[in-house]
Amino acid sequence: MTTANQLHYASLLAVSDQLRARELSPVELTRATLARIEHLNPKLGAYYTVFAESAMAEAREAETEIGDGRWRGPLHGVPIAFKDLYSLGPTTAGSKLLADHVATHEAAAVSRSRAAGAVIIGKLATHEFAMAAATLSDHFPPARNPWDPDRTPGGSSTGAGVAVAAGLAFGAFGTDTGGSVRLPAAHCGVVGYKPTYGLISLAGVIPLAPSLDHAGPLARTVADATAMFAAVCGHDPDDPGSSDRQIAIGPKDLVGGIRGLRIGVPRDFWEPACDPGIRARFEAALLRLEEMGARVTDAPLGLTLLQVMAVGYVITLFEAGAYHLPNLRSHPEGFGRELGLAMRAGLMVPEAAYRAALGARARIVRQVDKLLEDHDVLAMPTIGVLADPLPAGPRPLSRRITESPAPQYTWLANVHGGPAVSVPCGPAPEGLPVGLQLMGRSFDDATVLRAAQAYEEAAGWGQMRPKLWP
Amino acid sequence: MDSTQEDERALTTRLAELGVSVPQDQVEELAAAYPALLAWMRIARELADQPMAPGAET
Numbered sequence: 001m002t003t004a005n006q007l008h009y010a011s012l013l014a015v016s017d018q019l020r021a022r023e024l025s026p027v028e029l030t031r032a033t034l035a036r037i038e039h040l041n042p043k044l045g046a047y048y049t050v051f052a053e054s055a056m057a058e059a060r061e062a063e064t065e066i067g068d069g070r071w072r073g074p075l076h077g078v079p080i081a082f083k084d085l086y087s088l089g090p091t092t093a094g095s096k097l098l099a100d101h102v103a104t105h106e107a108a109a110v111s112r113s114r115a116a117g118a119v120i121i122g123k124l125a126t127h128e129f130a131m132a133a134a135t136l137s138d139h140f141p142p143a144r145n146p147w148d149p150d151r152t153p154g155g156s157s158t159g160a161g162v163a164v165a166a167g168l169a170f171g172a173f174g175t176d177t178g179g180s181v182r183l184p185a186a187h188c189g190v191v192g193y194k195p196t197y198g199l200i201s202l203a204g205v206i207p208l209a210p211s212l213d214h215a216g217p218l219a220r221t222v223a224d225a226t227a228m229f230a231a232v233c234g235h236d237p238d239d240p241g242s243s244d245r246q247i248a249i250g251p252k253d254l255v256g257g258i259r260g261l262r263i264g265v266p267r268d269f270w271e272p273a274c275d276p277g278i279r280a281r282f283e284a285a286l287l288r289l290e291e292m293g294a295r296v297t298d299a300p301l302g303l304t305l306l307q308v309m310a311v312g313y314v315i316t317l318f319e320a321g322a323y324h325l326p327n328l329r330s331h332p333e334g335f336g337r338e339l340g341l342a343m344r345a346g347l348m349v350p351e352a353a354y355r356a357a358l359g360a361r362a363r364i365v366r367q368v369d370k371l372l373e374d375h376d377v378l379a380m381p382t383i384g385v386l387a388d389p390l391p392a393g394p395r396p397l398s399r400r401i402t403e404s405p406a407p408q409y410t411w412l413a414n415v416h417g418g419p420a421v422s423v424p425c426g427p428a429p430e431g432l433p434v435g436l437q438l439m440g441r442s443f444d445d446a447t448v449l450r451a452a453q454a455y456e457e458a459a460g461w462g463q464m465r466p467k468l469w470p
Numbered sequence: 471m472d473s474t475q476e477d478e479r480a481l482t483t484r485l486a487e488l489g490v491s492v493p494q495d496q497v498e499e500l501a502a503a504y505p506a507l508l509a510w511m512r513i514a515r516e517l518a519d520q521p522m523a524p525g526a527e528t
Contacts (some may be wrong), residue, residue, distance in 0.1 A: 363517055
């Protein structure tokens, strides 16, 4: 038997193989994970809630089933966690409004993970309602970046990034409206995968902006993220955004390399706002992709970052403002300052402006689709700045609503709806992780994942671990 | 009345119509961000109205 307390940085699939072979006990693995959480969570703030008792019961059940030869799949007996937007026990969305809320139903993705045999170990920190940036004065203490605890781990799936990067879970499910899976993945040095819109059910997940919201996994490897996706994907009539068209992705889809793959680089979109250290890491990643046989070419998108973010934010603010209107009327004191102001700003977006933004979105979709006729994937950094220091208090609204927004290149895939993956591409000179983002055609998630997996394997940056938490 | 004061008044009036209050100490902050919000809406509208470049239609 392998010693479970040495495996906290192992990949989900590596421990899964050992569990299946009965070389490792799910009970010991869960116990070791709980012990690490107990030790590190006070310093890193990844978890709001830890389900120690039920997780141990699930682990015992997994041990019995696997022992009886009833292996359910790669998640069976593996401790994973969910962002606190997924309905499951205490579900707060990081908000004082829901501080005492206990969900009466489980989110579909939770139930599907459970059916796949996962050990559900806890609920993870989030920006308030997946939007307002976490601060040191929040109702819930902020999650901290494992590479530098004075900095943000990126959001809004803050705890998911931290838990995976610090060895406090073997995978985590986040949500992504403008980048909230991929941004913490980039800042924490792990993999974040936003599938094509509608492939993972959002039933039972507290929304931010339903037409842009996605569920997605954060993991230590692309193969882990793929396995997590495969365990929970599928049409769900309870989710109005769930796609009738579904895809199946398995390990065989990740092999084959990228020789001849056409990778387009939309420099006009991302380059003007990018930090030089991040650009250098990204250029090195492109060289590696070329060495691996990919055909890397410039591919002008014809859209600026500001155009894409403006369209994404107008849609988000309008939809989120409408969702929060009843509570803004009845319990305004329950909102943090930044979120409360952002939602009021959302109420200032007239319906005509929202409809215009939807029209602009359709145009962006056409332009990206056009680019993807001649390219198999598009490559860009995930975000053009390094993780910020955690602010002492709420940031002014003009930091978010601005004509010079923080360069989050993730918005393009949310507005487009196609798949996107952030994979580590090495540290910036400051020692903080940088993410390479690959995005592709809707429902062609397999190509994006295959390219990300090939790069990950060749570059080896996924083996980087934060030294503070050995 | 300058444009900032006009924005503050328009914002509080619109929100009051929706039954939403704004703490007095936050009105200025909301108004400070309002021009950028208007710019975002203008950018989106212009993009929606802009014809696709020749050959760019799929």
